[in-house]
Amino acid sequence: MPDKSPAAGKPIRTAITTEDGIDFAIIELFFFAYRDFTSDPDQILADYGFGRAHHRVLHFVNRRPGLTVAELLDVLKITKQSLARVLKQLIDTDHVVQLQGPRDRRQRELYPTAKGRALALALARPQSRRIHAALKDSGATERTLVERFLEAMVNPELRAQIDVGSAKLSGKSHGEQ
Amino acid sequence: MPDKSPAAGKPIRTAITTEDGIDFAIIELFFFAYRDFTSDPDQILADYGFGRAHHRVLHFVNRRPGLTVAELLDVLKITKQSLARVLKQLIDTDHVVQLQGPRDRRQRELYPTAKGRALALALARPQSRRIHAALKDSGATERTLVERFLEAMVNPELRAQIDVGSAKLSGKSHGEQ
DNA sequence: AGATTATGTCAGTACTATTGACGTAATTTC
DNA sequence: GAAATTACGTCAATAGTACTGACATAATCT
Known part of the structure; x- marks a missing residue:
């Protein structure tokens, strides 16, 4: 049934414009740019059975070694249940280690291992190359x-x-901190 | 067990740097910027029981009224199975209508309804406001x-x-086209 | 001692995406 | 005109990432 159902609205045949001052050009560019920006690391991650969430955790653990689980949750804006699986996998595969907090022993400080540092760099490299090329x-x-x-x-x-x-x-x- | 397991690697305590010419500043900014950029429409979509995928379909149907299913798949870079549920919901809720292609009757041309146009604008408005503010x-x-x-x-x-x-x-x- | 905090975990659910297979109608090719 | 291809739809199974809610444990704070 390719045609409209009884109560369906009429098709609008004109493209949406910059009316109302909507900045569709940059909205769309941002979508395409981010899609391709994330596609490079995605391919590498697939080899490890990892996803984008692993990348983000790995990135911030490398950027701020020693951050606690609570701090990481705050940066990523996700729940601890969402983080749990991903973090566990990164720890089990020896990319990240947890150390007991020195001041507060309830806390778990997160650090990359050499393996985790290497993977973070490998993931960042194509993204950095893309940025470099865009600003060449x-x-x-x-x-x-x-x-x-x-x-x-x-x-x-x-x-x-x-x-x-x-x-x-x-x-x-x-x-x- | 907060401490390392037997064969775990040693923690690296230094933050990753711009060594190797990696542009972490922009990599990180891009992540944060896109996260917040998408958070505005996400809240509106939740009221409709829609997700980000609905937004993307609605956006491109409004930007290129009359595009075919195949063209939409190509723009979004997803599979037809992924599109199916989302598109069906948008059609069932009268945001999008399908018309039989005039040249090729196998094709389904996608058009927004007045309702779909209005929602697309409502979703774009906060994003455009954010861009405008960032460029003020x-x-x-x-x-x-x-x-x-x-x-x-x-x-x-x-x-x-x-x-x-x-x-x-x-x-x-x-x-x- | 009791409340709060930091973390972990179990269970159930939702959304978006995938691959693979199959069906139908329309167009193209031979 | 028959066969192959194309455009689209749909069913089924799976994966990754997220959510809410509930409960447990250990450590710290009041």
Whole structure:
């Protein structure tokens, strides 16, 4: 039954436009860009029987070694039940280890192993290559602009999470957390 | 058992750095930005019992009214089985209608209804607001730069898909498709 | 001592995606 | 015109990621 059912609305044959000031160009570009951005690591992960969730955990454990389970949940914005399976697999395959928190022994500090560090780098490499290629004709100014745009796209309340990462990235110490 | 199992690797306590020229700053920003970018429509979709997949279908049906099922599958890069449930729900709820293809009667041309157009706009509005806010202090130059960056992040083979959309967006006609 | 916190785990469910197989109608090819 | 191909739909089974709710344990705080 290819045609409309009795009470169905009439088809609109004109494409949606920038009416109402909707920025469809960037909305769509963002979708395509992110889809392809994640497709590179996805292929590598498949060889390990891992998925995107493993990648995210591995990434943040490498970026902030020693973060606790609660901190990781807060960064990923998922529930502990969602994290459980993924984290267990990463621990069982010796990509991540847990150490008892020194100050609070209830806490589990998460660290990458050499194996986990290597995999994180292998996953990041094609993504970094893609970014590098996208900015190849750009200078520092353009790069900063893209960074500023992406940061401005993040919910203001959550920008602190990123700043921590950036601080670590640029080699600053950060007291305690 | 918080401590390591017998054969587990040693924990690496140093954060991963920009060694090997890996661009962790933008990798991370992209993750956070996309997460929050999709969270706005997700909340609206929940009221309809829809998910992100419904949003994507609705978006492209509104952007390219009359596209066929095969074209939609190609844009979304999913299988027809994945599309089936989502598309059926959108049709059953009168957001999308199917018309028999005029040239080839095997094809199903997909069109939004008034209801589907309205929902697509409602979903796009907060995303567009976010983009607008992120670019608020920027001029046309910066905007173009961000667009160019995002486009360059897409696989070259797939950029054609986007160009069609951009052409329509800027009001150009496009012959047939 | 009792409350709270950090973590782990069990059970059930939902959404999105996959592969593989099969069916039907329409078009193309020989 | 018969056969092959194409466009689409559908059934079945599976996987990955997420959710809510409930309960358990150990450690810390009040």
